[in-house]
Amino acid sequence: MKWRKYFIPTTKETPKDATAASHILLLRAGLARQLAAGIYSYLPLGLRALRKAENIVREEMDRAGAVELRMPCLTPTTLWEETGRLETMSDILLRIDGSVGDWATGLVLGPTHEEIITDIARAYLKSYKQLPINLYQIQLKFRGEARPKSGVLRTREFLMKDAYSFHHDLETLDKEYENMYATYCRIFKRCGLPYTVVEAESGAMGGDVSHEFMVMTDAGEDLVAISEDRVYAANLERAAAAPPEAGQDDDTFAELEEVHTPGAGRVEDVCAVLGTQPRQMIKTLIYTGVAPASSRFDSDVAPASSRSEAVRVVALVRGDHEINEFKLAKAAGMMLELADPETIEEVTGALVGFAGPQGLVDKIDKLIIDREVTVLRDAASGANKTDYHVTGVNPGRDFPLDSAGTGPGRYGEKVVVADIRNVVDGDPAPIESRSPLHLRTAIEVGHIFMLGTKYSDSMGATCLDKNGRARPLIMGCYGIGVNRIMAAAIESHHDENGIIWPMSLAPFEVLVIALDSKDERANKVALEVHDELAAAGIDVLLDDRDERAGFKFKDADLIGIPLRVVVGKKSLAAGGVEVTERGKESKEIMPPEAAVEHVTKLVRQELNKLAQ
Numbered sequence: 213m214k215w216r217k218y219f220i221p222t223t224k225e226t227p228k229d230a231t232a233a234s235h236i237l238l239l240r241a242g243l244a245r246q247l248a249a250g251i252y253s254y255l256p257l258g259l260r261a262l263r264k265a266e267n268i269v270r271e272e273m274d275r276a277g278a279v280e281l282r283m284p285c286l287t288p289t290t291l292w293e294e295t296g297r298l299e300t301m302s303d304i305l306l307r308i309d310g311s312v313g314d315w316a317t318g319l320v321l322g323p324t325h326e327e328i329i330t331d332i333a334r335a336y337l338k339s340y341k342q343l344p345i346n347l348y349q350i351q352l353k354f355r356g357e358a359r360p361k362s363g364v365l366r367t368r369e370f371l372m373k374d375a376y377s378f379h380h381d382l383e384t385l386d387k388e389y390e391n392m393y394a395t396y397c398r399i400f401k402r403c404g405l406p407y408t409v410v411e412a413e414s415g416a417m418g419g420d421v422s423h424e425f426m427v428m429t430d431a432g433e434d435l436v437a438i439s440e441d442r443v444y445a446a447n448l449e450r451a452a453a454a455p456p457e458a459g460q461d462d463d464t465f466a467e468l469e470e471v472h473t474p475g476a477g478r479v480e481d482v483c484a485v486l487g488t489q490p491r492q493m494i495k496t497l498i499y500t501g502v503a504p505a506s507s508r509f510d511s512d513v514a515p516a517s518s519r520s521e522a523v524r525v526v527a528l529v530r531g532d533h534e535i536n537e538f539k540l541a542k543a544a545g546m547m548l549e550l551a552d553p554e555t556i557e558e559v560t561g562a563l564v565g566f567a568g569p570q571g572l573v574d575k576i577d578k579l580i581i582d583r584e585v586t587v588l589r590d591a592a593s594g595a596n597k598t599d600y601h602v603t604g605v606n607p608g609r610d611f612p613l614d615s616a617g618t619g620p621g622r623y624g625e626k627v628v629v630a631d632i633r634n635v636v637d638g639d640p641a642p643i644e645s646r647s648p649l650h651l652r653t654a655i656e657v658g659h660i661f662m663l664g665t666k667y668s669d670s671m672g673a674t675c676l677d678k679n680g681r682a683r684p685l686i687m688g689c690y691g692i693g694v695n696r697i698m699a700a701a702i703e704s705h706h707d708e709n710g711i712i713w714p715m716s717l718a719p720f721e722v723l724v725i726a727l728d729s730k731d732e733r734a735n736k737v738a739l740e741v742h743d744e745l746a747a748a749g750i751d752v753l754l755d756d757r758d759e760r761a762g763f764k765f766k767d768a769d770l771i772g773i774p775l776r777v778v779v780g781k782k783s784l785a786a787g788g789v790e791v792t793e794r795g796k797e798s799k800e801i802m803p804p805e806a807a808v809e810h811v812t813k814l815v816r817q818e819l820n821k822l823a824q
């Protein structure tokens with residue numbers, strides 16, 4: 213390919229609103245152009261990189277035994293009604309409701325394809341003999357993301373590889389899950405991504421298994437907790453710390469004492485008045501929720517507002533801890549919403565900001581206590597009286613710690629002790645080493661998930677088992693964000709001058725630079741090197757533009773082609789052409805034929821190394 217005939221609109225300007233390296237370089241290197249918020253055109257160079265990622269994904273999925281198909285982007289609303297997701301996903305569904313001629317459209321632009329694949333499955337997968345099977349596609353997805361940002365990391369239209377496996381038993385689901393796990397590892401390694409697999413939250417109600425494939429970078433929007441010894445890694449949504457060690461065992465408890473704390477509603481303000489630390493305080497949060505029906509594999513919980521009978525739940529965490537909504541919902545067995553000020557006043561008898569656990573249990577339906585709260589001694593909390601807090605609060609004495617309460621079986625299932633907080637930096641990991649956890653930002657590039665029968669149940673997709681009985685199909689699903697692979701590669705491989713592509717994703721593997729467009733001999737040699745590399749099957753770009761050397765080198769650094777062959781008067785006088793690697797210091801001068809051979813070998817070696 214010759215640069216002059218190609219289209220690489222590089223630019224020096226750094227876009228104002230771009231902060232992520234991948235976003236800046238994507239635009240500066242002329243890979244993509246934003247058309248509207250979260251909507252991008254892929255320019256030729258960007259498309260080549262995207263295609264390379266797509267092809268790696270396809271090759272590895274095929275190798276893993278998955279079968280490719282293509283479902284439509286236009287999907288009927290009726291299918292989304294069947295699973296209730298027309299409502300539960302309404303915040304991101306892009307809908308086309310109207311009429312064209314005499315056709316009344318009622319369409320959703322597919323954000324994911326569980327409904328559509330399950331519709332195919334219920335039509336064709338009728339017997340256990342057809343199972344297991346894994347069907348996948350690589351296709352555009354549409355989501356009305358509220359805050360698209362960071363270039364192509366989060367867009368409203370993006371390319372996803374989505375795979376769905378169907379099973380008649382849990383053993384084959386486990387096996388296929390492992391197969392996909394290993395396949396994802398191969399895919400991301402081949403793409404040159406430094407990835408980490410983390411345990412992921414699989415939905416508030418399920419006991420199911422889910423993993424995310426993360427690339428650690430500042431530009432990521434996910435928070436991941438990783439132990440210092442790297443043995444434990446989990447998404448913050450799910451990460452747990454080791455349980456707290458029991459407090460000291462003496463029986464000198466301080467007495468409850470009310471303290472006047474006018475206007476001090478926030479933890480820090482209260483601490484200042486009481487002369488205590490947030491870690492010695494109990495935060496008392498009041499929620500409302502509605503008890504749902506659940507199944508083993510339910511991954512979505514009905515929103516609280518869609519059910520009628522509200523229950524009141526009080527959650528206790530330490531003053532320096534934050535509630536984890538997923539864990540709280542699991543402990544409560546339902547999705548919860550923070551209560552409105554009227555409910556809070558009704559429950560506590562005080563204005564918002566002065567709630568405390570003492571005496572509350574009889575006024576609510578459930579008390580959920582974080583494990584760390586149970587080991588506190590002489591803590592402080594709200595006094596359930598406006599403008600007052602109390603000190604000397606002791607778990608077990610001032611509020612019940614277990615279902616027995618102060619009398620056998622008194623509270624039944626009303627009192628629950630559970631892990632309901634987000635981990636914080638330095639917490640011990642829940643593994644033998646208790647290695648300290650650290651929080652890091654990450655990009656989610658892939659997600660694998662045991663779905664179970666969630667979709668087959670609601671859509672009536674069954675198959676006959678060995679005994680001729682109809683059973684709901686058991687499903688797994690496996691997604692990869694192809695654009696995110698490309699952006700994550702740039703995030704993890706760049707320097708101040710531009711991109712340093714991994715060989716496997718590089719739009720071109722080799723860039724030949726003819727240094728002086730007026731030097732005929734150099735031009736001729738450059739063209740020959742280009743042609744021979746192309747004939748050897750190398751993706752090669754020839755910079756034949758009539759530009760200064762410095763300008764060409766700047767662009768070369770920016771677009772980040774891994775190998776470079778520079779042909780100029782000086783190099784020819786020194787015996788040939790100069791071979792360099794992007795991001796490395798080394799330079800070698802060699803005759804043109806030798807350079808072709810050397811560079812071809814380097815490309816192959818690097819591709820093989822990544823594919824191993």
Ligand code: ATP
Nearest residue numbers: 357365366367370372656657658659691692693696
């Ligand atoms: P996120 O939490 O980042 O919104 P998600 O968990 O909703 O993503 P999935 O439904 O698991 O995403 O989709 C599978 C994969 O598709 C993700 O792992 C991610 O790589 C990619 N992806 C999801 N949303 C987007 C988006 N808006 N833009 C680009 N890629 C995306």
Ligand code: MG
Nearest residue numbers: 424656658659
């Ligand atoms: Mg996900």
